[in-house]
Amino acid sequence: VHAVLTSTEATELVRAAYGDLLERIAYPYLPDTAETARRAADAWTELTSGYTAEPELTTFPANGYDEIVVVSGIPFYSLCEHHLLPFHGHAHIAYLPGDRILGLSKFARLVDMFARRLQVQERLTHQVASQLQHVLEPRAVGVVMQAEHLCMAMRGVCVPGTRTTTSVMLGRFRDSTAARAEVLGLLGVNA
Numbered sequence: 788v789h790a791v792l793t794s795t796e797a798t799e800l801v802r803a804a805y806g807d808l809l810e811r812i813a814y815p816y817l818p819d820t821a822e823t824a825r826r827a828a829d830a831w832t833e834l835t836s837g838y839t840a841e842p843e844l845t846t847f848p849a850n851g852y853d854e855i856v857v858v859s860g861i862p863f864y865s866l867c868e869h870h871l872l873p874f875h876g877h878a879h880i881a882y883l884p885g886d887r888i889l890g891l892s893k894f895a896r897l898v899d900m901f902a903r904r905l906q907v908q909e910r911l912t913h914q915v916a917s918q919l920q921h922v923l924e925p926r927a928v929g930v931v932m933q934a935e936h937l938c939m940a941m942r943g944v945c946v947p948g949t950r951t952t953t954s955v956m957l958g959r960f961r962d963s964t965a966a967r968a969e970v971l972g973l974l975g976v977n978a
């Protein structure tokens with residue numbers, strides 16, 4: 788259904804839905820629910836824009852460079868698909884190049900694209916690793932993500948400060964215990 792809507796039509800539907808929601812919970816406490824609904828719809832559209840965005844992942848010849856490349860501490864913000872509440876933290880990526888390498892800024896773009904969807908952290912981690920595997924065909928790729936989930940901090944069990952770590956290892960990082968331990972060390976994660 789969503790595919791046939793223009794982005795303006797989709798945002799308008801979201802705005803109307805926020806309007807209904809605000810009428811139920813905020814009226815008459817908020818003076819201007821219409822403006823709030825509009826701003827919330829704009830924010831929602833931005834935070835879920837990763838379904839349509841296609842980052843251009845330009846690759847370059849590795850020219851014989853065959854050591855591990857590590858990009859760590861990439862911040863990300865996503866929404867959990869169970870509660871629609873944010874989870875946020877950092878992604879750490881390592882790969883062992885094959886014939887191609889990727890521009891360093893593209894790692895952050897890739898993480899951002901998949902984070903701007905309704906997610907579970909496990910799938911988000913997997914999607915980043917799979918996409919790198921697909922685009923670069925490296926000899927190995929490893930992705931570790933660490934995040935705090937506000938659905939755990941603000942509601943339910945209410946335990947702020949808890950960090951969830953997920954990791955996906957492909958190729959040699961998966962097959963070799965030594966390579967896996969080395970990469971987890973480089974990514975600052977204890978094996």
Ligand SMILES: [Zn+2]
Pocket residue numbers: 867868869870871872936938939
């Ligand atoms: Zn949740």
